[in-house]
Amino acid sequence: MLNLSLGLSLGSLATQRRGGWSPLDLGSKLIAWWDASHGVTLSGNQVTAWTDRKSGHSLTQATSSARPTWSATSFNGAPGLTFDGSDDELTGTGAGLLAALPSGSSPSELWGVVQQDAPGSDAGVRHLGGYGGVGALDRRILTRSQSPGPVSTGGLQFGDGSANRVAGMPDSASLQSRHVMRGVYLSTGGTYHQDGSIGNTVAATPATTASRLRIGGSTQAVANLLWQGKVRDYMVTLPLTSDEAAKLLAFLLPRRAL
C-alpha cells in the first residue's frame, strides 16, 4: 500500500515575519488570511486543508477529486493553489470562523490575490470565494464574469435578502492573468476594486448569513460556479481606513508576481 498522505505543514500560525508591514499588523481588523505560503496541508500535491494565519481557521476538502492542487511555483514562480473550475473548492464551517464573520448588514471586506484562467469566451460566472448561506440572496462573494469583448471581468456580489446585487469594473478592465481583487461591503452597498482602481458601487443593504466560507466556488451547500485559476492570498477584514487599505494594497500588489 502506498500512502501519499504527507500532511505537509508549510509554516506556522505564529506571526513570524522578517520585518516590514504585514497584514497581521491590521490587528483586530484582520479576520482571516489564507496565504499559499503558510498552513497548507497536502496529500500528494492535493490540498486537504488550508489554515489561516490570523486565527487558525481551516478550510478543508475531504474528497480527493475535488481538492485544489498546490505547488511552490504555480503562481508565476511563487506558491499558489490551483482550482480546476470543475469541482475544486475548500470550505470552512468551523464555529469560530463563522462567529468571526460579519453577518447581516455588518460591514466587511474580501481581498484576493488571484490568477484568473477562464478564457474570455467562457460565458459562465465563476466565484473566487466568499461567505454566506444557501444561495445568492444571503452571501458576499468575489466573482469573475464575461463582459463584451468578450473578456473576463472581476466584480462582487451580495444578497440583500430579496435580490442578488452586482458591481464590477468597467468592461475594459480585464481580470485575465494576475490581480488583486477587493470587495467592500457596507451597510449601504458594495464597491468593487481591482489592483487599486475603484470600480462600480451598488447600493443595497446586505443580509448575509454566515453558514460557511468557501474559496473556489459559490457558498451554497453544494458548490457551483467554480473558480478556474490560482489563488495566492484570500482575506477577510473588517472595513479598513484609507491608510490601512493603502498599506494592504502595497503589500499585496507585488504578490501578483507580474
Added chain:
Amino acid sequence: MANKVVIFPSSKQVEAQAYKAACDAHFAATFEPGGQFAYIRNDAFGQWVVPYYGHPWNMDGVTPFNPPAEIEALRVDGVLHDFAVWPEEE
C-alpha cells in the same frame, strides 16, 4: 485537481453509486486510508456525475494513474466527459 467525470443516465443511479463506491474503496486502500475519492451529484439535467478515477487525476501531479480493469468495467453505463454542467444556483 484536474479530473474528468463519468456521467450516468438518470435511470442508472445504482450503477453510478457502485462505481463511486469502488473508486472510494480502491483510493482508501491504495492512497489514503479512510479517504474518499469521489462524490456523486446530479448535474443540471438530472444525470448522475461521478469523477473519473483515472487520467488526468493522479496523486502527486506527476505519476500517471491507471485505473484497475475491474473498476473501469463499472463505468460501462456512463459516458466520460471533460466537465459537468452543474445546476443553477439555489
